[in-house]
Amino acid sequence: MIKSWEKMINKNRILKLFLDLVKIDSPSLKEKNVSKYLCALMEERGYEIKQDSAGDACGGNTGNVYVRIPATGDGEPIGFSAHMDCVYPCCGVVPVIKDGIVYSSGDTVLGGDDKAGLATMIEAVQHLKEENIPHPDIYLMFSICEESGMHGAKNMDLSLFPVKEVVVLDSGGAVSTIVIEAPSKAGINITFIGKSAHAGIAPESGISAIQIAAEAVSHMKLMRIDKKTTANLGRIEGGGATNIVTDKVMLSAEVRSSNDQTLQDLIDHMKQCCAEAATKFGGDYNFEYEISYPALHVDKNSPLLARAEQSCKNIGLEPKRVSTGGGSDSNILYGKGYSALTLGIGMSKVHTLEEFIEIKSLTNCAELVADMMKS
Numbered sequence: 001m002i003k004s005w006e007k008m009i010n011k012n013r014i015l016k017l018f019l020d021l022v023k024i025d026s027p028s029l030k031e032k033n034v035s036k037y038l039c040a041l042m043e044e045r046g047y048e049i050k051q052d053s054a055g056d057a058c059g060g061n062t063g064n065v066y067v068r069i070p071a072t073g074d075g076e077p078i079g080f081s082a083h084m085d086c087v088y089p090c091c092g093v094v095p096v097i098k099d100g101i102v103y104s105s106g107d108t109v110l111g112g113d114d115k116a117g118l119a120t121m122i123e124a125v126q127h128l129k130e131e132n133i134p135h136p137d138i139y140l141m142f143s144i145c146e147e148s149g150m151h152g153a154k155n156m157d158l159s160l161f162p163v164k165e166v167v168v169l170d171s172g173g174a175v176s177t178i179v180i181e182a183p184s185k186a187g188i189n190i191t192f193i194g195k196s197a198h199a200g201i202a203p204e205s206g207i208s209a210i211q212i213a214a215e216a217v218s219h220m221k222l223m224r225i226d227k228k229t230t231a232n233l234g235r236i237e238g239g240g241a242t243n244i245v246t247d248k249v250m251l252s253a254e255v256r257s258s259n260d261q262t263l264q265d266l267i268d269h270m271k272q273c274c275a276e277a278a279t280k281f282g283g284d285y286n287f288e289y290e291i292s293y294p295a296l297h298v299d300k301n302s303p304l305l306a307r308a309e310q311s312c313k314n315i316g317l318e319p320k321r322v323s324t325g326g327g328s329d330s331n332i333l334y335g336k337g338y339s340a341l342t343l344g345i346g347m348s349k350v351h352t353l354e355e356f357i358e359i360k361s362l363t364n365c366a367e368l369v370a371d372m373m374k375s
């Protein structure tokens, strides 16, 4: 039996759009050519397009793009978002199709993250139009700089995205995966301060910053803390010649948790380890941290979650709720007060040269998104 949706989803058109998009270079901060392509396409289709100045705020060459699809039916306005930037190496992508799967030629990422998200929402809109399916006001956001710290979403112009609910198309996992929890992340920079002295003649008058750092780190709870919490040290550097007692060591770290209290407790614990180590050796330390983005929690009773799950069922897929260890624009949108969730769009092995996506995932995802868009 041919599902009615299958007749509607234009496989060739979505594939062409997807391939066109992955072939346009768009590393973070340099999304202008993708933005130009998408604006031209949506303009040609008669939609109202706006851009904000988020690019100016983060040093990018273009801003976030917002497209309004005017209502043809009832319902509250709904937003959809995907990001235009890709992680390196992402320039000169040559897509290769084998057995219904799109890969890169092997020396770049594919950039399905997140061009699959862009292609599916644009195709979904086109379907609704062609099939005269009523829908409320739909707003699309094509964001910049997600990969390098969600700077597009952080600097977005809220007045250009007047919706309460946003579906972010930017997760791995099969189509029908719904991300309902994503952790907050804090970046930490620590400086351990000792006192330099000649290591051979007068080590007694020196304080080794390396010893302070080692003492502190040896007491830190790290790596997998609990199901929702992780901590990792990224880089340690300091010191010089062996005949000098090292007076300064720098250490960078991150902690993630989908529980805000656990996150704060862990940061406090790490700071305490530094304080105790500095005291033990008579040195000092400086501990700075910044919460990069808030945690995402989708309420179990959220109407948007119910809608996503119903739409999965409508197209014959069983919805699956998941928690993830990574953040996305959803976290930022949620932090700004939107009801947001992220959908799995079928992209696999993202951020690697083996990245791929099945063409079937593109059409399934467009089906799902179109179903969520309708009145």
Ligand SMILES: [Zn+2]
Residues within 6 Å of the ligand: 083, 113, 114, 146, 170
């Ligand atoms: Zn992404």
